[in-house]
Amino acid sequence: AQKVTQAQTEISVVEKEDVTLDCVYETRDTTYYLFWYKQPPSGELVFLIRRNSFDEQNEISGRYSWNFQKSTSSFNFTITASQVVDSAVYFCALSEANYGGSQGNLIFGKGTKLSVKP
Amino acid sequence: TAGITQAPTSQILAAGRSMTLRCTQDMRHNAMYWYRQDLGLGLRLIHYSNTAGTTGKGEVPDGYSVSRANTDDFPLTLASAVPSQTSVYFCASSPGLAGPYEQYFGPGTRLTVT
Numbered sequence: 001a002q003k004v005t006q007a008q009t010e011i012s013v014v015e016k017e018d019v020t021l022d023c024v025y026e027t028r029d030t031t032y033y034l035f036w037y038k039q040p041p042s043g044e045l046v047f048l049i050r051r052n053s054f055d056e057q058n059e060i061s062g063r064y065s066w067n068f069q070k071s072t073s074s075f076n077f078t079i080t081a082s083q084v085v086d087s088a089v090y091f092c093a094l095s096e097a098n099y100g101g102s103q104g105n106l107i108f109g110k111g112t113k114l115s116v117k118p
Numbered sequence: 119t120a121g122i123t124q125a126p127t128s129q130i131l132a133a134g135r136s137m138t139l140r141c142t143q144d145m146r147h148n149a150m151y152w153y154r155q156d157l158g159l160g161l162r163l164i165h166y167s168n169t170a171g172t173t174g175k176g177e178v179p180d181g182y183s184v185s186r187a188n189t190d191d192f193p194l195t196l197a198s199a200v201p202s203q204t205s206v207y208f209c210a211s212s213p214g215l216a217g218p219y220e221q222y223f224g225p226g227t228r229l230t231v232t
Contacts, residue, residue: 035220045161045208045223091160105151105176106221110160 002027004094006109013082014117021077021112023092029053034068034075035093035106045091051075082116089113121145122224124209130230131199139194139227141209149212150192151176151221152184154205161208167192199231 003026013019025034036048049059051068059066063080079086093106125140143150152164153176163176167186181203183195192211196203206228210221 037223043206044225045210047220047222050220105163105166106161108153108160108162110158 002094002096002107004092004107004109006090006092006112008112009110010113010115012115012117015083016081017116018078018080019082019114019116021079021090021092021114023075023077023109025073025075025092025094027073027094027096029096031096033095035095036066036075036077037091037093037108038088039091039111040088048077079114082114084116084118087114087116121222122209122211124207124224124227126227127225128228128230130232131196133200133231134198137196137199137229139196139207139209139229141192141194141224142190143192143209143211143222143224144190145211145213145222146189147211147213147222148189149219149221150186151210151212152182152192152194153208153210154178154203155208155226156205164194164207199229201231203229204231205229 005024032053034051038046056068065078067076089111091111092109095106122143131137148169151166153161155161162178164178164182165176165184167173170186170189173184173186186192206226208226209224212219212221
């Protein structure tokens with residue numbers, strides 16, 4: 001069965017703190033893709049990153065970094081020196097190469113609400 | 119570029135009435151999707167379409183139908199709305215026919231069924 005677990009429902013930090021959002025996934029496929037999306041208070045969903053199962057290299061994009069570890073089935077997201085504008089709900093998602101006949105349906109975690117206070 | 123547009127932005131609908139949520143993309147993406155977002159449940163897939171002329175059922179398809187007559191449009195129809203269909207509905211699209219690409223989301227439609 002495919003599943004994405006984001007155990008942290010809500011996190012609150014003070015500006016400039018570092019924060020890590022956890023994501024654990026379950027899949028039987030050897031080929032799969034992992035994603036992170038951001039949903040700010042305005043409601044739209046913004047794509048942040050896509051990672052395939054064959055690439056375990058960590059990625060850094062500005063203050064954002066992602067740590068993919070197949071051994072623990074985790075794809076954690078760290079924001080360094082958080083800012084108020086980072087306040088949002090963050091979703092981790094999984095897509096298998098051929099889930100149920102679709103070419104890439106996303107299985108979302110329930111999201112982590114991050115509040116960054118000034 | 120507009121990306122994905124959804125209409126209406128919000129709607130209050132009486133139970134038992136029908137309604138079509140509209141979704142149009144201008145990116146010439148092959149695949150399109152409909153999700154619903156409910157508090158505490160995240161986003162769940164309702165229906166998808168890999169390419170024009172084909173559709174498939176997602177995780178929560180009951181009470182919904184879709185069609186994909188062309189590449190750009192992917193309407194979602196509620197034939198007889200029930201209060202449990204109160205939700206925020208997101209349409210999404212992605213480029214590929216092969217392999218899971220990132221999906222781009224529309225702004226959402228907030229539907230309240232009374």
